[in-house]
Amino acid sequence: MDEKPKGIVLTEEQKRSRRARSIAIAIALAVLVILFYIVTLVKGPAVLNRPM
Amino acid sequence: MSLVSEGSEFAAHAPRSVAGVRLEPSIASVGDYIALMKPRVMSLVVFTALVGLVMAPGHIHPVIGFTALLCIAVGAGAAGALNMWYDADIDAVMTRTTGRPIPQGRVAPGEALAFGLTLAVFSVAVLGLLVNWLAAALLAFTIFFYVVIYTMWLKRSTPQNIVIGGAAGAFPPMIGWAAATGGVSLEPCLLFLIVFFWTPPHFWALSLNRTDDYARARVPMLPVVAGAEETRRQILLYSIVLVPIGAAPWLLGYANAIYGATALLAGALMVALAWRVRNEGNGEGAHRAAQRLFAFSILYLFVLFAVLLIDRIAGGLMGHLA
Numbered sequence: 001m002d003e004k005p006k007g008i009v010l011t012e013e014q015k016r017s018r019r020a021r022s023i024a025i026a027i028a029l030a031v032l033v034i035l036f037y038i039v040t041l042v043k044g045p046a047v048l049n050r051p052m
Numbered sequence: 053m054s055l056v057s058e059g060s061e062f063a064a065h066a067p068r069s070v071a072g073v074r075l076e077p078s079i080a081s082v083g084d085y086i087a088l089m090k091p092r093v094m095s096l097v098v099f100t101a102l103v104g105l106v107m108a109p110g111h112i113h114p115v116i117g118f119t120a121l122l123c124i125a126v127g128a129g130a131a132g133a134l135n136m137w138y139d140a141d142i143d144a145v146m147t148r149t150t151g152r153p154i155p156q157g158r159v160a161p162g163e164a165l166a167f168g169l170t171l172a173v174f175s176v177a178v179l180g181l182l183v184n185w186l187a188a189a190l191l192a193f194t195i196f197f198y199v200v201i202y203t204m205w206l207k208r209s210t211p212q213n214i215v216i217g218g219a220a221g222a223f224p225p226m227i228g229w230a231a232a233t234g235g236v237s238l239e240p241c242l243l244f245l246i247v248f249f250w251t252p253p254h255f256w257a258l259s260l261n262r263t264d265d266y267a268r269a270r271v272p273m274l275p276v277v278a279g280a281e282e283t284r285r286q287i288l289l290y291s292i293v294l295v296p297i298g299a300a301p302w303l304l305g306y307a308n309a310i311y312g313a314t315a316l317l318a319g320a321l322m323v324a325l326a327w328r329v330r331n332e333g334n335g336e337g338a339h340r341a342a343q344r345l346f347a348f349s350i351l352y353l354f355v356l357f358a359v360l361l362i363d364r365i366a367g368g369l370m371g372h373l374a
Contacts, residue, residue: 014077024082032178035119039182042115 084153089129097128104228112232120231123179131198133168142269187231194223211277218251257346291326295319
């Protein structure tokens with residue numbers, strides 16, 4: 001029986017870079033969530049009333 | 053269509069890619085993506101935007117002010133990434149820029165494009181949603197101006213590239229002001245003019261010592277097209293014009309006498325250094341004179357904006373205590 005193709009196998013350096021990028025994206029998303037939460041608290045009901 | 057042409061220096065480093073999309077797994081580090089955002093340019097943008105924000109009348113909640121500065125910083129980073137995406141061919145042949153992530157093959161052009169576009173959309177949208185839409189519109193226009201008008205059009209077509217393109221770097225204090233007030237008035241226009249007229253002598257002082265680099269990359273910078281002599285003359289003219297513009301916030305009553313004295317003194321030093329550049333001729337002395345003017349021009353802008361910032365903060369504190 002034929003072996004299944006392995007596809008792309010990442011090197012250790014590629015795995016490390018991917019992990020670091022994933023963590024950075026997670027941190028950026030978390031910052032965005034926290035930012036929206038705090039701004040909502042700061043603005044209160046006025047969050048939906050934005051001046052041009 | 054790929055940005056990589058066969059046999060170019062850029063192709064030697066670049067990863068295998070089709071239409072800017074990498075065919076092999078990325079080795080780009082987080083630091084490479086930070087480098088795409090031109091952090092040093094970003095720091096100047098944030099500082100000038102902060103001055104615009106603080107100088108504006110009225111009160112802005114610190115969280116909203118921080119959000120505005122964050123969005124302006126990310127927007128500047130987006131413009132930097134899109135600039136590096138489009139200029140990868142130029143960056144590959146210039147000594148100053150050859151170590152950037154795209155020419156080095158650590159980031160594929162398509163990745164830089166996607167990164168830049170994502171940051172641009174997010175920064176403008178968040179600024180609009182959380183602060184106000186005038187500031188967001190100005191930020192969007194600034195990114196458009198830097199990427200399309202300067203990078204894609206002017207940079208490769210006219211020696212006036214950095215004169216007109218300098219407007220992109222002059223908008224941040226205006227965005228800061230708009231973020232705080234929801235409008236724009238004469239004061240932020242003065243801050244715009246200071247950065248606008250400061251850009252040519254600052255950039256030409258740098259390009260005087262990198263003429264060969266720009267010529268090799270076929271970028272029509274003023275020293276390449278009109279020669280060093282004409283560039284030195286224009287540096288002096290712009291430096292002279294910068295003196296009254298730098299002092300304008302004091303002359304029009306928007307800043308105190310300490311700012312006025314600082315602006316006049318710093319302006320006089322700038323003209324003196326530009327005069328030296330004009331008269332040094334060629335050789336090592338001319339190289340040093342241009343380097344000195346370039347370094348001082350950074351200090352000039354920093355000092356003027358710092359004094360405005362201190363003036364405003366000190367005024368606010370005194371008013372609070374009174």
